[in-house]
Amino acid sequence: MTFLIQQTLVFAVPLMIVALAGVFSERSGIINLALEGIMIFGAFIGVLFVRSMQLSGAFDAAKQAGDWLSLQGLELLAMLAAAVMGAIFSLLLSFASINLRADQTIGGTALNLLAPALVLFLIRVLVNQETLNMAKGDAAGWFMIKKSTFGIDKNTNIGFLGETLINKVYLATYVCIILFVILSIVLYKTRFGLRLRACGENPQAADSLGINVYHMRYAGVTISGALAGMGGFVYALTTSNCASTGDVAGFGFLALAVMIFGNWTPLNIAISSLLFGLFKCIAAAYSSLDINGDGVYMLSQIGISSHLYRMLPYLITLLVLAFTSKGSRAPKAEGIPYDKGSR
Amino acid sequence: MKDKLSTLYQKDGTKKLLASLVSILVGLVVGAIVVVLVGLFNPRISLTGAWEGVRLVFFGLFSTGRDAAGSLTWGFNPTSMGNMLFRAMPLIMTGLSVAVAFKTGLFNIGAPGQYLFGTMASLMVALSLPTEKMGVFLVWIIAFLAGTLAGAVWGAIPGMMKALLNINEVLACIMTNWIAANLVTWAFDASNFKNVAESTKSGYVYKTSFNGVATAKLGLDKLFPGSQVNAGIFVAILAAIGMYILINKTTLGYQLKACGSNRHAARYAGIKDKRNIVLSMAIAGALSGAGAALYWLSGNTEFFWSTYQSLPAIGFNGIPVALLAVNNPIAVIFTGIFMSMLNIIGLQMSNLTAYNEYLTDIIIAVIVYLSAFALVIRMLFESHGKKKAAAKGAPPKGGDAPKPDDKANGKGGEQA
The missing domain is CATH 1.10.3470 (ABC transporter involved in vitamin B12 uptake, BtuC)
Known part of the structure; x- marks a missing residue:
């Protein structure tokens, strides 16, 4: 059960934060199809940051001394770097769709094509292979919080909550959850959030009240890029051992689906990303999943093909969309370039 | 003759073609710039290597490999x-x-x-x-x-x-x-x-x-x-x-x-x-x-x-x-x-130089990015054409009427 909850969170949290990235962009009126590309780019930047820090030897002493606080600091810095570069990368989309009034779907697709190409090109030039890994050690050794981190012996049982929440987890997961809550409040309870949402619903009206629609849309897409870039790195850190391969397995698109399924509101998004996280977790680990801890691996014993489990997240998404699409309410002005002259 | 040229220039199809050609050219140039930049920053790639890369970006189809002296050879391949x-x-x-x-x-x-x-x-x-x-x-x-x-x-x-x-x-x-x-x-x-x-x-x-x-x-x-x-x-x-x-x-x-x-x-x-x-x-x-x-x-x-x-x-x-x-x-x-x-x-490129095949994916992505605002590029041509026409005292001809296939903002407002 502990394993199930932790693994679900590992998949759900990047989905959640990237879906929120989508919300910020779409609520300001720009369809951000480029989430996948920005995630790929962010993952690359984060891994590159960790790698170059390791190569420079700045954190070797901390690692030797077991100074986990500064290692967590490195993790946070890498997240920050991924977020900043993700935001910069997303400027390509905002420039095309806000200033040049380009087709947002095509602009997003271009970024989705550009990110893996650029990342793979650079990885090949940098390390002459297809994957960029950490320079030394692995993600678990450097960044994972374990019992020993707090000086507790490996074999002591610290209760269900303790085992689940502070053993074998990443700080990044919790940072993302906290950010998710803060940004949801920003979107709904502050003046900035209200103005942002107004630009996605009726930009003309917002403009008539003195809100600069272009600035708001830039803000929306930039926040979106930062979150998606960070989410990409968190995904790479927690699920693929801090490696960048120019691929996030369709997570950005899945996040878009989560966003639509969650009806563009944070609470629903949190719930639906947990649901998809659960299915992703089942797909990834069904053979070693022991739900009630009795040593019986139920899911692998029913004899359903592993292919079906892998297909499930996508199949469920499609089915769920089919049932919920009638009631979904997208921001009204999304996808339409803002033109001051039009009514 | 000049009249014919300007009517050809006014045609919608010509503008689309020109916009696409501009996208392609810019895409290739960006590819070449990436090649040069990487060449400058990467110690494994010499300046001649970068120059070979740039030439391959534009004329790679006609590359026939390297001769005995190690320089690139060109011709029908x-x-x-x-x-x-x-x-x-x-x-x-x-x-x-x-x-x-x-x-x-x-x-x-x-x-x-x-x-x-x-x-x-x-x-x-x-x-x-x-x-x-x-x-x-x-x-x-x-x-x-x-x-x-x-x-x-x-x-x-x-x-x-x-x-x-x-x-x-x-x-x-x-x-x-x-x-x-x-x-x-x-x-x-x-x-x-x-x-x-x-x-x-x-x-x-x-x-x-x-x-x-x-x-x-x-x-x-x-x-x-x-x-x-x-x-x-x-x-x-x-x-x-x-x-x-x-x-x-x-x-x-x-x-x-x-x-x-x-x-x-x-x-x-x-x-x-x-x-x-x-x-x-x-x-x-x-x-x-x-x-x-x-x-x-x-x-x-x-x-x-x-x-x-x-x-x-x-x-x-x-x-x-x-x-x-x-x-x-x-x-x-x-x-x-x-x-x-x-x-x-x-x-x-990946066979002959230290660069790899993903460079062409970058070029393709740039081209797609540019084609997203092909409309703007087309409008640039249009205003240019209009100025010319106005200078000659003739009203600009056609090409402005929206066609059914014009995808200016056709995607707008479609949701799941």
Whole structure:
């Protein structure tokens, strides 16, 4: 059960934060199809940051001394770097769709094509292979919080909550959850959030009240890029051992689906990303999943093909969309370039 | 004479062509800049290496390798030319697939899934039918039709979800892509088409030539010795011409375009919008599936069946092919060949220099990015043309009226 909850969170949290990235962009009126590309780019930047820090030897002493606080600091810095570069990368989309009034779907697709190409090109030039890994050690050794981190012996049982929440987890997961809550409040309870949402619903009206629609849309897409870039790195850190391969397995698109399924509101998004996280977790680990801890691996014993489990997240998404699409309410002005002259 | 030139300049088609050419040029220049930048910062690449890279970006198709002294040699390279045509074949088909859907206002990002389904159906049919009894040609035809049909079915699914449930086709296509990747892996995993005869080929399906099925060469192998080109390229060109006629000269094509420009107005005019959306996606899927059939029935490549983690790039590359061609089926032939030329350039780069083939993907992405605001580039030409016309005292002619296929902001306001 502990394993199930932790693994679900590992998949759900990047989905959640990237879906929120989508919300910020779409609520300001720009369809951000480029989430996948920005995630790929962010993952690359984060891994590159960790790698170059390791190569420079700045954190070797901390690692030797077991100074986990500064290692967590490195993790946070890498997240920050991924977020900043993700935001910069997303400027390509905002420039095309806000200033040049380009087709947002095509602009997003271009970024989705550009990110893996650029990342793979650079990885090949940098390390002459297809994957960029950490320079030394692995993600678990450097960044994972374990019992020993707090000086507790490996074999002591610290209760269900303790085992689940502070053993074998990443700080990044919790940072993302906290950010998710803060940004949801920003979107709904502050003046900035209200103005942002107004630009996605009726930009003309917002403009008539003195809100600069272009600035708001830039803000929306930039926040979106930062979150998606960070989410990409968190995904790479927690699920693929801090490696960048120019691929996030369709997570950005899945996040878009989560966003639509969650009806563009944070609470629903949190719930639906947990649901998809659960299915992703089942797909990834069904053979070693022991739900009630009795040593019986139920899911692998029913004899359903592993292919079906892998297909499930996508199949469920499609089915769920089919049932919920009638009631979904997208921001009204999304996808339409803002033109001051039009009514 | 000057008058004729300026009327040609005023034409909408000319502007579209110019906008595409500008995109291509800028894309190539960006590629060259990346080459130079990487060359400057990477100690492993010398300045001459960077200069070789830049020359390959522009003229890689005519590269014939290196001579004994180690410098690049240039000339007509029949192998590269032939392989370019061979790779263009599926690209033209997926490009057509995306273009036809675009005409109906749908963004067919599902080409990879449709391509995979076409792959599965055509390979399975070609490998399981007895060629000694039925004859190779008949088996080829049946396998080709099977691939086409499978693609059509897989394309129709997101079409139906869009038409009946109003689910955003982009999302439905992405999900069906991954479902297809898993289903195809599953089907081949359960089948006995896995190559067990050659131990080095684990994870691959037999070539269709294992069963004697291969597309006829029609003498193209004499023209381009050492390359993989075959008659399939003619099928692709015929398909493009067929699509041009369908879109521009038939009632069905008009209805499809009408649905694309305004679904509600089309319904008001008595056009069955839902049927047309499904039909458009089915045609798009059929084209992708046929592209896959053409590629794999050539019989010189093995299919890696365990594909659940990745989608075929040929499917996605149909998008830039269509965008660059401004969704004109005839232009797709040329942009498809151009894209496969970039592909060959990428191969030459990774073979001959320290750079790698992903550079051409960067170039393609830049071109797509530019084509997103091709409208702005076109407007630049337009204002330029207008100034000229005004200077001569003549009113600017035509080209401003919105056409049904003009995708200025056609995507606006569509949600799942």
